[in-house]
Amino acid sequence: MGMGPASNESKNVVIAVMGVTGSGKSTFIQTASGQDVEVGHTLHACTQKLSVYEFEHEGYNVTLIDTPGFNDTFRTDADILKEIAQWLEFTYTKGFRLSGIIYLHRIADVRMEGSALRNLKMFRKLCGDEPLKNVLLATTFWEKVDSEIGSKRENELVSVPEFWGDMVEYGSQVVRFTGTARSALEIITQFFGRATVTLKIQEELVNEGKKLVDTAAGSSLNEELLALQKKHSDELKQVEKDMREAIADKDEQLKKILEKEQRRLDRQLQRFQDEQDQLRADRRNQMRALDQEWESRIRQMQEDAERQRILEKRVNEEQMALQRAEIEGLKQAQRRNRS
Structure with a gap:
């Protein structure tokens, strides 16, 4: 179907x-x-x-x-x-x-x-x-x-x-x-x-x-990302400030905790940046790739349909040949009976 x-x-x-x-x-x-x-x-x-x-x-x-x-x-x-x-x-x-x-x-x-x-x-x-x-x-x-x-x-x-x-x-x-x-x-x-x-x-x-980032959905998501980016940037600044104080106080335990938090915030900020980049990305290459895949699948479907048509034609021809052979056999039997 x-x-x-x-x-x-x-x-x-x-x-x-x-x-x-x-x-x-x-x-x-x-x-x-x-x-x-x-x-x-x-x-x-x-x-x-x-x-x-x-x-x-x-x-x-x-x-x-x-x-x-x-x-x-x-x-x-x-x-x-x-x-x-x-x-x-x-x-x-x-x-x-x-x-x-x-x-x-x-x-x-x-x-x-x-x-x-x-x-x-x-x-x-x-x-x-x-x-x-x-x-x-x-x-x-x-x-x-x-x-x-x-x-x-x-x-x-x-x-x-x-x-x-x-x-x-x-x-x-x-x-x-x-x-x-x-x-x-x-x-x-x-x-x-x-x-x-x-x-x-x-x-x-x-x-x-x-562009995706300029659509209503993309713009809404980008605004959320910008807000999260600002929040995490502010948190990172505070962590960096606390880190300087920990180093000055030679507080190694606090320094390790802050270093871990700093890495977490850096990863989050990078993720937000990556998401924003996705929203701004040029879609032309992706659309071309989809077009190629589409055409490939259409050709495959057409080839499958052609193979199916040939197969059905061959089956029909074989069935017709069998029917003709059966009819010829009946005719020969009738001629033998008459003789």
Whole structure:
């Protein structure tokens, strides 16, 4: 079941699944698709670390994109934003359009944690205002919380503008994923028949030609990095001052503690600088590499299709030859019987 650009096939539904790490993205996708592994098609040419799942439901070709959250233990926010932005930019230039986004949140969480708020803020910047009407805000892990408590938390999410309230005002809808295939598919079918959407970051990167750092999402992240950079720089200055005093006082124990803290702050400052460099990096080489990979995969698919066509033709010819031989055999038998 191959998939082409949305402008050509209205029965194609492409949905990005977002949320913090551990919000249930993979579980939702696997429950909906019934798959444990990725299924190959042309969109794989530009997913890199994003996972793609494709299946059919009620006559629609459904593609679910599993995206990383902005709270990964081993990856920076800049790295994750760059990856998501690159995928959104590249697929947009190839004519693929999102039907919408499912944003997942653990209803079992007692409060909206800092990482979840940061992820939500970045998500909001990625989308812009108009696309929010194609966003479903889905709560997960209902089996881990009392239904009454869960309902109160859900109401809080909707009533607080900084949480989901603002997005609901722009047309986002709140749904519940209860862990069953039926629940997952009911959520997905809400995108059937909807017009596709262009996210703000796609407009900024492709139509306006902005650098990632100049987009709403990139600018927001860069401001956070600058604030953290200043905070750590101030802390480093204090550590250096304390170090001079420790050396003057010949306090070796304090000196070792301060040296360790100095190294930690130096590493953090370098990481912040690296993230800022990622946001400012020229994307042309990466886009060219994606283009080459895309073309290579398309050629491979075409070659596979041609091989399949030749194989089917050969099988058909062999079957026809067998049928002709059987018919000839019957005719010969009939002639012998008559004689």
